[in-house]
Amino acid sequence: MKERILQTLRELRTYALGKGVEVVLFYHEEDSYLMRFANSAISLNTNEHLIRLEIVAYSDRKRASYEMITDLSKLDEMKQGVDIAAEMVQHAQPLMYQPTIPQFTETFSDESGYDATLAQISNEERLGYFNQAVKGLETSDIKLSGIFSNGANTLAQITTRSEHTQYFKTSDAQVTVVLAHGTLKWEVIAEQSAQKKSELDPSALHRDLAFLLDHYQHDTPQQIPLGKYDIVFGPAATADVLHFMNWIGFGGGMMKRGYSFLTEEQIGKKVFSDKFDLTDDPTRLETFPARQDFTGIPRKPFPIFQKGVFQGFTWFQDDADEFGAKPTGHTVMHKSLVLACGDQEVNTLEELVAMPRDKDILYIPFLHYTNIVNPSKGVITGSSRFGALLLKKGGSVVVPYNVRLTQSLLDIFGDKIAWLSKSATPYNISASYGARNPSAIIVPTFVRVNDLEISHSNASY
Amino acid sequence: MLGQLKQHIERIKGKGATYLDARWYPFEEANFLTMWNGNLKNTSASRESGLGIRVLYKGAWGFSASSDLSDVAGLFDKAFDNARVAAERVTFPVRLAEKDAIQAKFESPCRINPFEVSLSEKVAFLKEMDEKLDQPGVFQRVSDLSFMRKQIVFVDSEGSEIEKLITEVFPTLQVLGRDSEGGAHERKYRPGRIGETRGWESIDRQLFSQHAERIVKELNQVLVADTCPKEDRSVIILPGLMYLQTHETIGHALELDRILGYELAFAGGSFVTLDDFGKLRYGSPKLTARADATLLNSPGSFGYDDDGVPAQNNVLIDKGILVGAITGRQMVEEANAKARRQVFDGSGGANRATAFYRVPIERMTNINIDPGEDGSLDDIIKTTEKGMIVDGDHSWSIGSNREQFHFGAEIGWLVDDGQVTKVVKNPTHKGDTVKFWNSLSAVGDKSTWEVKFVDNCGKGQPNQIMQLGHGIPVCRFDNVRIGE
Known part of the structure; x- marks a missing residue:
């Protein structure tokens, strides 16, 4: 199949050259499977096999693109796509800068992130995994929801600038298991991200769910007072906050357009806690990385913050072209962010709850519907969801109703960081809008931040 | 074929x-x-x-x-x-x-x-x-x-x-x-x-x-401008933000699949229960909301949904009382059975898929608020003692059961003693959904009513982007926390 894909791209390249058109061809193939659960039943069992071809045509400073959902047997249709892109670019308006057309200097292929046994996992195995993860935990009131999403992604590229191709193939799985009370409306969650089949471990999810259920089934939820709390974030919450930082933080184009809380003057300066080391690390397969970017730049670990000091912006090729910056190998569908771990010995929620404490600690595993309130100040807002716990000073545990946190990233990752756990978790942040794009952020399993303000506290679920 | x-x-x-x-x-x-x-x-x-x-x-x-x-x-x-x-x-x-x-x-x-x-x-x-x-x-x-x-x-x-x-x-x-x-x-x-x-x-x-x-x-x-103050005021929301307030705290909250727990793995649930239909005072008597898929010029009108059910114009909230939901063929049957009463009389014709490769789910059509009898925007301002007019969707974040929210607007105008006094920057307001809608104290007339489009509403797994609309008047809510 690989050779057939590359041969198709070569034929299209030859066709474009014959027509005198400068093009970049980008092939995306996904084989996606999703089993979705709701109300303890399989509410949807679906699969999609989709091939997308994007054709970007250039004419000096003009650029236009045409994307089609197609299949490999339709070479004539794809050639028509080249014609359409070529026609479009004639009528486009020149950019005020010279766009770079990728020129691959060698043929590159990376299938190191592909595990056929994960990509081809069967319907029965997906169901079996779920049955194991929630064995004995469902009741007539406590119902299962969740997804088992897995698939394979194939990307391939060629340009009219050279005969060389780029080819990437990955496999991925994202599992979310939610147990929710039908009338009381509380919810608890356990999740897993996998790049290969051996990483799937339903017993770990069962352990976390059983522990949370023990509290949620037996404790009466409370509305907690507004004010400042020491908060321990779980992997989902930490990854969510980092995801927003990626958006309004260290992307050079966003900074130049005024959507960032970071400035060029801050490069080399301390922005966050000295416990904060953030790297874009494409060597970590758990993040479903691209080891070479889509312009052919080899990707290596790229430090973004070291001991809280900002190391520099990442640049997408088109932004680099527009603003005269040097591209950094970040013309990719997603980065491979890794937040370095700390030295706190805590691996599981059970261990976190058992830790001695001299004041109340609010555990927030997940932030729901986070959004940006003020990009210039890095202020975001979101609500807790899925199994928050208030760990009381004396050792007892209270189940809180959900709360809202409206805070600046500068506060969350500033000097208020008390500790980061020694253990790490790859948290899957894949969104299933549009083309499949598996992505994950590796975070410390727990991060404690002191003195953060709760701005709203629910009186119910 | x-x-x-x-x-x-x-x-x-x-x-x-x-x-x-x-x-x-x-x-x-x-x-x-x-x-x-x-x-x-x-x-x-x-x-x-x-x-x-x-x-x-x-x-x-x-x-x-x-x-x-x-x-x-x-x-x-x-x-x-x-x-x-x-x-x-x-x-x-x-x-x-x-x-x-x-x-x-x-x-x-x-x-x-x-x-x-x-x-x-x-x-x-x-x-x-x-x-x-x-x-x-x-x-x-x-x-x-x-x-x-x-x-x-x-x-x-x-x-x-x-x-x-x-x-x-x-x-x-x-x-x-x-x-x-x-x-x-x-x-x-x-x-x-x-x-x-x-x-x-x-x-x-x-x-x-x-x-x-x-x-x-x-x-x-x-x-x-000065920064928006942190205090309680009436909030007068123009259609450029009111559409989103309606979208997030009425529209999504009344999708029947959410109410029945079919979106708990991702998008969330709803504070609304089956028992609430016909009883819950969702808003003040000035609030009448509807799902109207028959508006000619809006993307929430599509003729027939992806169950093959004709587009309809259904009341969701009648003078403040919850009476309807956004429904498709599957969910109304399940809801009626679970409620052990006839809550819904057939499908509301709102099951739609974003593309051939996605399965249809309950989606908003045009979720509208009927124009009221409180006059023009000027009339509403004149009767406002201490308020803030807001417009433009800058930021929105909603609780997982749509029970509370935080919105940021692009621009705010403070109103004191019936007059606009000054512009403020970074205006925000927040609240609890039912309390907020019950504080609805003025609804603008037809002169304030606009149909706004939404081209990127997301829901479902795999995610689906949908196009829809909201026909919305100017609305005023009292005692709202602003500036946080």
């Missing part, structure tokens, strides 16, 4: 499937153009075609889709196999509400097909707008045009055959500026729907020019 689809529907029925439908998209095309600071950054187009098959077997759904139509039989078999495995874990066997078998066609009103308008004409429009926006105080200026056109052929095992042709046009202007402290502020213009069509002709250049000037002027007012 139709004959082939019908043949396979009968074949799979023979294997024990109780219901099947096929959605064949002969084509779906889109065109996106973005001019950013004078650069035509995005000139893109797309086209796709394919087939999605939905099979109901022993009370469970299976779905399969592909753009490759060389093996239609295999696609049906795969959907059936997916349903067969899903049937191993069924708690409430899917039943579908009754509907008539329909043979029909629907075409959204469109005088000028935007795909027949030349690229140069579209680029000329963007260039003209870009020049209008290129004014002092403006740091970034963005003009967007996006167009969609799709043909959908629906056929099911109950004898329905429906063909739809839907065309949409979505234009947006946006400016961004920086205040003296480096803080970024934005102002956007997304036109309300005017006229009765939704093609290229719906873009009124003169209106865009006027609003381009207005948003630049308002941005410059924000850049030198």
Whole structure:
């Protein structure tokens, strides 16, 4: 199949050259499977096999693109796509800068992130995994929801600038298991991200769910007072906050357009806690990385913050072209962010709850519907969801109703960081809008931040 | 193709499937153009075609889709196999509400097909707008045009055959500026729907020019404004934000699949229970909201949903009392059974899929608020002692059961003793949904009512983007926390 894909791209390249058109061809193939659960039943069992071809045509400073959902047997249709892109670019308006057309200097292929046994996992195995993860935990009131999403992604590229191709193939799985009370409306969650089949471990999810259920089934939820709390974030919450930082933080184009809380003057300066080391690390397969970017730049670990000091912006090729910056190998569908771990010995929620404490600690595993309130100040807002716990000073545990946190990233990752756990978790942040794009952020399993303000506290679920 | 689809529907029925439908998209095309600071950054187009098959077997759904139509039989078999495995874990066997078998066609009103308008004409429009926006105080200026056109052929095992042709046009202007402290502020213009069509002709250049000037002027007012105070005030919400307030705290909260717990793995649930219908005072008596899929000029109108049910105009909240929901065939049956009473009288015709490769789920149509009797915006301001007018969707974040929210607007105007006193920057308001809607103290008349479009509502797993609308008047709410 690989050779057939590359041969198709070569034929299209030859066709474009014959027509005198400068093009970049980008092939995306996904084989996606999703089993979705709701109300303890399989509410949807679906699969999609989709091939997308994007054709970007250039004419000096003009650029236009045409994307089609197609299949490999339709070479004539794809050639028509080249014609359409070529026609479009004639009528486009020149950019005020010279766009770079990728020129691959060698043929590159990376299938190191592909595990056929994960990509081809069967319907029965997906169901079996779920049955194991929630064995004995469902009741007539406590119902299962969740997804088992897995698939394979194939990307391939060629340009009219050279005969060389780029080819990437990955496999991925994202599992979310939610147990929710039908009338009381509380919810608890356990999740897993996998790049290969051996990483799937339903017993770990069962352990976390059983522990949370023990509290949620037996404790009466409370509305907690507004004010400042020491908060321990779980992997989902930490990854969510980092995801927003990626958006309004260290992307050079966003900074130049005024959507960032970071400035060029801050490069080399301390922005966050000295416990904060953030790297874009494409060597970590758990993040479903691209080891070479889509312009052919080899990707290596790229430090973004070291001991809280900002190391520099990442640049997408088109932004680099527009603003005269040097591209950094970040013309990719997603980065491979890794937040370095700390030295706190805590691996599981059970261990976190058992830790001695001299004041109340609010555990927030997940932030729901986070959004940006003020990009210039890095202020975001979101609500807790899925199994928050208030760990009381004396050792007892209270189940809180959900709360809202409206805070600046500068506060969350500033000097208020008390500790980061020694253990790490790859948290899957894949969104299933549009083309499949598996992505994950590796975070410390727990991060404690002191003195953060709760701005709203629910009186119910 | 139709004959082939019908043949396979009968074949799979023979294997024990109780219901099947096929959605064949002969084509779906889109065109996106973005001019950013004078650069035509995005000139893109797309086209796709394919087939999605939905099979109901022993009370469970299976779905399969592909753009490759060389093996239609295999696609049906795969959907059936997916349903067969899903049937191993069924708690409430899917039943579908009754509907008539329909043979029909629907075409959204469109005088000028935007795909027949030349690229140069579209680029000329963007260039003209870009020049209008290129004014002092403006740091970034963005003009967007996006167009969609799709043909959908629906056929099911109950004898329905429906063909739809839907065309949409979505234009947006946006400016961004920086205040003296480096803080970024934005102002956007997304036109309300005017006229009765939704093609290229719906873009009124003169209106865009006027609003381009207005948003630049308002941005410059924000850049030198004081920060929004942190206190309790009445909030007067203009349609440019009121549409989103309605979308998030009425629309999503009243999707019946959310109420029944079908979105708990991702999007969330709803504070509304089945027991609330007919009883819950959702808002003050000034609030009447409806799901109206019959508005001619809005993307929330589509003729027939993807269950093959005709578009309807249903009241959701009647003078403050919750009476209806956003529904499709499956969910109304389950809701009525679980409530042990007839809460819903048939499907509300709101089951839609974003593409051939996605399964239909309950989506908003046009979720509207009826105009009120409290006069014009000026009339409402005059009767406001201490308030803030807000406009523009800057930020929104909602609790997982839609029980509380936090909104940020692009611009605020403080109102004291019936008069607008000054502009403020970074205005926000927050609240608890039911308490908030019960504080609704004024609803503007028809002069304040606008139909706003939403081109990117997300829901479901796999995620689906949907287009819809909101017909919204100016509304005032009392004792709202602002500035946090």
